[in-house]
Amino acid sequence: MTKTITKEKVFHHAIDQVWKAITKAEEISAWFIQADFKAEKGYQYIFTSAPNEKGCTTISGTVKEADPYRLVYTWIVADTKVETTVSWTLEPIESGTKLYLEHSGIENYAGETAIEMFNSFNGGWDNCINLLTAYLKEEVNAG
């Protein structure tokens, strides 16, 4: 029983631009989540959502692969000890870049607690994203 989410998306941007956006800490922090990240195999990264009254969520893991244009890291939410894996694969296409995203190991969230973890994470996450979005509006344009 394997549960994997796969997403495909086309970006009308050069492959190196997309690669930088998903591998450079300051860029990840800009569109995704506050990141202590290096695209180096073995790097122990930490994603921290902006602090708010709920304390927000951290995501941590280890970089498994980071050769252009494939990035793979493990993904562990807070102290759940449930390890999932996220992989990003970029492919140049005529109109820009195609991204294949895979998030596997979601079956590891088995159990009744999953629903509660899901609910608390969901609420926390939304708050963090909102804060980030507000922050981004000011910061990103400068880039």
Next chain:
Amino acid sequence: MQDNITKLFKAIADPTRREIFHALVIATSALSITQISDQFDMSRQGVTKHIKILNDAGLVSMTEEGRNRFCFADPKPLKAINKWMQFYSQFWDDSLENLDNYLNKNKDA
């Protein structure tokens, strides 16, 4: 609470138990311990041991009729996984949308 996850992990980690669970899921009626042991060519004790672990994890329920115990699958605990699937699916859609917006903004700047 953590115990539930551990039990479910333990229950589905074993390939024989996954097969027994699968057999119960596709069976049209509850199966007795004897039927399962015949089907898997396994001792009644062996089957009982596996069923107990599946039962602890909430994946199998049992009824007793006379001297026979009948087992049936209860996939409810696994449904939680689908919630996670839905959650992450939405999460990645939103995140990739953010990435696209980010890239577009930078292009304009």
